[in-house]
Amino acid sequence: MTERSYTYYNLGVAIAGFLTRGGEILCRTRDLETMEWGPYAPFAPQRESFQYPDRIAAWEFLSAAARGERPFDPADYAEVDSPYTAGSGARLWVRRLGVHPVDYVLCEGRAVAAIGVLQKRIDVLVEDGFEGVTPLRDHRDPLLSQPVWGKRCLGTFDVPMRDGVTLSTAVYLPRNGPAPQTRFPVVLIRTCYGKPREIIMHPFIHYGYALVIQDTRGREESGGEWSPIVNEMDDGKDTLDWIAAQDWCDGSIGMIGASYLAIVQWNAAASGHPNLKAMISQVTGGTPTYEFPHRNGILCSGTLAWLFSMSGRRMEQAQMDRDDWADVVKLLPIREIPQRALGKEIPCWREWMDHESMDDYWERSNWERFADKINVPTLYVSGWFDDVGTGTSQAWRMNRRMGRPDQRMILGAWRHQFNVSRDIHGIDYGVRAVRYDLFYQYIRWFDRFLKGVENGARQDPRVEYYVIGSNRWAQSCDWPPKESALVPYYLSGGGSANTRLGDGVLRDAPPVAEEPADHYLFDPNDPAPHLIDMSENECMVPENYREMELRPDVLVYTSAPLEKDLTVAGELSFVLYAATDRPDTDWVARLTEVDGEGNSLRLSDGVLRARYRESLKEPKLLTPGEVVRYEIPMSWVANTFRAGHRIRVEVTSGAENSIFPNHNTGKPIADDTEMLVASQTVFHDAARCSHILLPVIPGEN
CATH class of the missing domain: 2.60.120.260 (Galactose-binding domain-like)
Known part of the structure; x- marks a missing residue:
């Protein structure tokens, strides 16, 4: 009877293990606080409690592998060359269409790995011994931090801002590492969508980073009133001050986040804070009248769906999912749209209506006017179909104009929800449109600029961009490419x-x-x-x-x-x-x-x-x-x-x-x-x- 062992990895962190013996499947899970493994026990689909709902379906994969069958329909997949499988005899099969694809590695016709491109994560379920033909090979980089730390929640704190409003802030620290350590570099995420949603980024803790997640003003458990953008400059600086003063912070702070969670990074950077030493800016919005919520001075009606969903203290997706938007955007006067379509006022909407041009109200959040203070090594991620892509372009141009070093950018054939599919609405952008290495790039960036590891990140191509039509990745020493x-x-x-x-x-x-x-x-x-x-x-x-x-x-x-x-x-x-x-x-x-x-x-x-x-x-x-x-x-x-x-x-x-x-x-x-x-x-x-x-x-x- 052939016995095979498998391990499930989330962003390079091993979280579950499996054994297959004939028709039997055993599973063990890992305590991510202590990093200790539990015992094997019989596994069934209903026991996939270690999974988020959209993770790789381990039962289906392992059952098919045990039977020697492919766990996918080849008609929906394409066999492609991959740098991970080159020279190994293994082949990569990628799902051509659909959001959050799960790809497979076959060796001699047998499935040995599944690779899930799942929102902000790359998950890998792999037969032990075959890690090298998957994206896990990147994580074997000897200059990369390794996921050897456990984690502990230090607690949730009400962090005071300069006006007395407190912001709910959760702190997680590494524990049980390879050497005694009490002070850590910090990864900060400031979110308007709720702290629990961002705990998905917990792997940073296992790589030796403290993780701080904060509800922005007026959101979820934080105090104050929600008014998008206008308070983020002051609140960002005050939060950085608080973190830098904690005895668990080693003085180096990085920020990461997408969309609004990137806008707050640029607002924080506008303070020139000495402890903010790295940023990973994903699909950021730009300054208020240039890009969000206006585009070249025109109020964006497309913002309404997002604003309706954010009209309460917690995001409500149902407020976005409606079939009468065509009627809503025609309501007049525009000032009354929330009251008539949503049944209530949205305070910030009233403020927006009173400030149509770039006046002092918007200038409060115009981070570009502080270009002389913004000098943070930044990794940018965006795409051609990102609805706030001009924000990334604006930030990049500002830093290049100021001659800032250590700026790097990755641009894909992606929409705002980036790197989740190889097609958009059925338009196929090729088998290479999805990248497996983004989180590896994030760790590498923070290792260089928060931990000081000389890992070559400064020598990486300054810009990598995806060329639609020829469906390939290209590199350039600048953007726009100097050869253009x-x-x-x-x-x-x-x-x-x-x-x-x-x-x-x-x-x-x-x-x-x-x-x-x-x-x-x-x-x-x-x-x-x-x-x-x-x-x-x-x-x-x-x-x-x-x-x-x-x-x-x-x-x-x-x-x-x-x-x-x-x-x-x-x-x-x-x-x-x-x-x-x-x-x-x-x-x-x-x-x-x-x-x-x-x-x-x-x-x-x-x-x-x-x-x-x-x-x-x-x-x-x-x-x-x-x-x-x-x-x-x-x-x-x-x-x-x-x-x-x-x-x-x-x-x-x-x-x-x-x-x-x-x-x-x-x-x-x-x-x-x-x-x-x-x-x-x-x-x-x-x-x-x-x-x-x-x-x-x-x-x-």
């Missing part, structure tokens, strides 16, 4: 670019003669849509805009089929010459790739409210009929346009579901109930050549 060059592609046509059936053309040479302008009517009662499901709380997903391009209020400019591949990587922008008959309006530019079947897949877009064309602080209304040159920043991307495909640019004035439409009246939007149709004119002649700037990589085309 901005190449203009010009709008052209005979004056009838409305819809994709019109005569709009995108050319690589500027117009040399007069060309008739294009016209459309923008009705804020019926703006062109931005294709998202607001309940998903993902506002920048790629979708097929083919049908939307049949609207007469969308101008469409399409290149000829490409003769060869064209790779772009970097920051995009759109230069628009346009006029309107109203004192204010919005402009929306979108870049898509059109395949051989005519599908028009979104790659990037940008929006601009005309009154903020010169300054987010000092709005300036238009003179109706005046031709104005606009520069519209667009979201970043790396993409290979395939030979035979076409490049397409859309110009319109609405992005329903993403932004609240401009009423075209020039009045403050919060209480305005009047909506005016605007007559829009887009110019593309020799003197006023509207164009998109694409960061082309010359050597790859």
Whole structure:
């Protein structure tokens, strides 16, 4: 009777073990406080108490392995080359579609490992002796901290802020390590979603880091009132002061977190705190009017779903999951939306309505104005379809402008919920779109800058980015890649670019003669849509805009089929010459790739409210009929346009579901109930050549 042993790892930490003997499966679990193993006992599916609900299904895997069967349907998987299996005779099979895929390693046709890409974790269930053909090989790095520490909860403390409000703060310390130690480097997580949700990051403790998790002001068990962003600068500094003064802190503090949990990092860094020595900024939002909750001065309607779910002291997902968002975003006046759609006021919404421009209210949270104080080694993680990706771009550009050392970035074909799938809404981004090594990179980063380990992290590629289309990872010494060059592609046509059936053309040479302008009517009662499901709380997903391009209020400019591949990587922008008959309006530019079947897949877009064309602080209304040159920043991307495909640019004035439409009246939007149709004119002649700037990589085309 063949007996095989297996171990289940969570982020490199062994948490359970299994034995298979014929048809019998035995299991033992590990006490993560003492790191001692319990005895083996018969295992059954209902005994998977060591698991989070979405972990690898150990019973199914072990049962199939014992029978010599594959625990997956090959039709749903692809066999791929892997650096972990190279030269070993083993092969990696990856799930091509779906969220949180579980992949498998086969050796001589037998499953020896399962690899689960599960939210913030990488879990591995592996037959003992085969660890080297899985991501566990990374954790054998002799310069990497090893998960040998147990953990203990020191307690939950009410940490006082400067105004007397206390924030609920849980502290976990390593215990029973390889050497006596009472002071540790600290990993701090400040969260608006509740401390229990972040205990998933407990493996840091096992690697020898104290872990501090804090509810931000007004959330869960913390005191004070919830007002997103505005208090995070002071609260972040006060929290760092408190941690640095504790006898279990060795003076080195790092921060990690995604989305709002990254925004609070940048606010804390704005203090220039000497003990904040490393950050891992995942899908961060930017400053308040540049990115969140406004985008280039336009209030984001896509923020409503998140804000509704956060309207109580605890996050309520049910408030996000509703089927009437299309009606909600049309309610007027905008100030009254929470009361009418949610049945209650949201205090911060009222504040937002009173502060439409970048005034002192928002300046309190504008961390970029403290660029001279922000000097923290930072590992950035984001993606092309992250709805707050411009926040990561903003932070990166700030630190590069200031000449800060030790900045590193990983950019994937990912949405805001990053590194969880190889496709987004059925659009396949290739078998390598998911990475197994992110947590390894996090430990490596903190080891270098919190523990002082000379592990080579400073010599790693400064930027790793995923190129859509060619579906591969690339490296660069900077971002945008220094080898990229901005190449203009010009709008052209005979004056009838409305819809994709019109005569709009995108050319690589500027117009040399007069060309008739294009016209459309923008009705804020019926703006062109931005294709998202607001309940998903993902506002920048790629979708097929083919049908939307049949609207007469969308101008469409399409290149000829490409003769060869064209790779772009970097920051995009759109230069628009346009006029309107109203004192204010919005402009929306979108870049898509059109395949051989005519599908028009979104790659990037940008929006601009005309009154903020010169300054987010000092709005300036238009003179109706005046031709104005606009520069519209667009979201970043790396993409290979395939030979035979076409490049397409859309110009319109609405992005329903993403932004609240401009009423075209020039009045403050919060209480305005009047909506005016605007007559829009887009110019593309020799003197006023509207164009998109694409960061082309010359050597790859």
